[in-house]
Amino acid sequence: xxxxxxxxxxxxxxVARNPEKYDRILDAALAVFAEKGFFVSxxxxxxxxxxxxxxxxxxxxxxxxxxxxxAINTAFDTFMNHARTELKTIAEPAxxxxxxxxxxxxxxxxxxxxxIVFQMELRQSTRLSEFSHQHLIEYFSLVRxxxxxxxxxxxxxxxxxxxxxxxxxxxxxxxxxxxxxLSEHDFPLANAADxxxxxxxxxxxxxxxxxxxxxxxxxxxx
Numbered sequence: 191x192x193x194x195x196x197x198x199x200x201x202x203x204x205v206a207r208n209p210e211k212y213d214r215i216l217d218a219a220l221a222v223f224a225e226k227g228f229f230v231s232x233x234x235x236x237x238x239x240x241x242x243x244x245x246x247x248x249x250x251x252x253x254x255x256x257x258x259x260x261a262i263n264t265a266f267d268t269f270m271n272h273a274r275t276e277l278k279t280i281a282e283p284a285x286x287x288x289x290x291x292x293x294x295x296x297x298x299x300x301x302x303x304x305x306i307v308f309q310m311e312l313r314q315s316t317r318l319s320e321f322s323h324q325h326l327i328e329y330f331s332l333v334r335x336x337x338x339x340x341x342x343x344x345x346x347x348x349x350x351x352x353x354x355x356x357x358x359x360x361x362x363x364x365x366x367x368x369x370x371x372l373s374e375h376d377f378p379l380a381n382a383a384d385x386x387x388x389x390x391x392x393x394x395x396x397x398x399x400x401x402x403x404x405x406x407x408x409x410x411x412x
Contacts, residue, residue: 299379
C-alpha cells in the first residue's frame with residue numbers, strides 16, 4: 191500500500207497524482223457516504239463510484255476517515271473564502287447576516303450529497319464532530335462580528351447576548367438544511383435565507399405587542 195505522500199511502501203518512485211482523479215474520488219466518496227452511510231461504506235465502494243481501482247484511492251488517501259476529513263476541509267475552506275470575500279464589500283451588519291445566510295444555504299443546497307453527509311453522517315462520530323467544531327468556531331466568528339457591530343451601531347438590541355443570537359442564526363439555517371435533506375420535495379434552499387434572517391432580526395411579534403426582555407440565566411454556544 192502506498193504512503194500518504196504517494197510513495198510506495200517498497201521505496202519505489204513516487205506516483206504522480208492526477209488532480210481530476212483526486213476530485214473525482216472526493217465527489218464519489220460523498221455520494222457513497224450519503225447513500226450508504228459513512229460507517230458501512232468501503233473504499234471499494236468509493237473506487238467503483240469514481241471508476242478507479244481500489245489501490246488508486248490509497249495513492250491519495252490513507253483511509254476513509256481521511257477522505258471525509260479532506261472533503262470537510264475542502265468544502266469549508268471554499269465556503270469561508272467565498273464568504274469572507276463577499277462580506278468585505280458589505281458595510282451593513284444586517285446585510286452581512288443576510289448574505290451569510292444565503293451563502294450557507296446555497297453551498298449545501300447546491301450539493302445534496304454534501305448536505306446529507308454534513309447533516310447526518312458527520313454528527314454520528316464523536317471524533318469527527320470535534321473536528322467540525324473547529325470549523326464552526328470560524329463560522330461563528332463571522333456571525334458574531336456582524337451582530338456585535340449591529341449592536342454597537344444601535345441597529346440590533348444590545349440586551350441580547352451575541353452568543354445566543356449567533357446560535358439562533360446558525361440553528362435556524364441548520365434546521366432548514368436538515369428539513370430540506372429529509373423532504374420528499376426538492377426546492378431551492380437558498381430562497382429561505384431572507385425569511386430566516388427577517389424572523390431573527392425582526393422577531394415574530396409586532397412592535398406594539400413586543401414583550402419586554404426578562405432577566406435570568408443566559409447561556410451561550412460557540
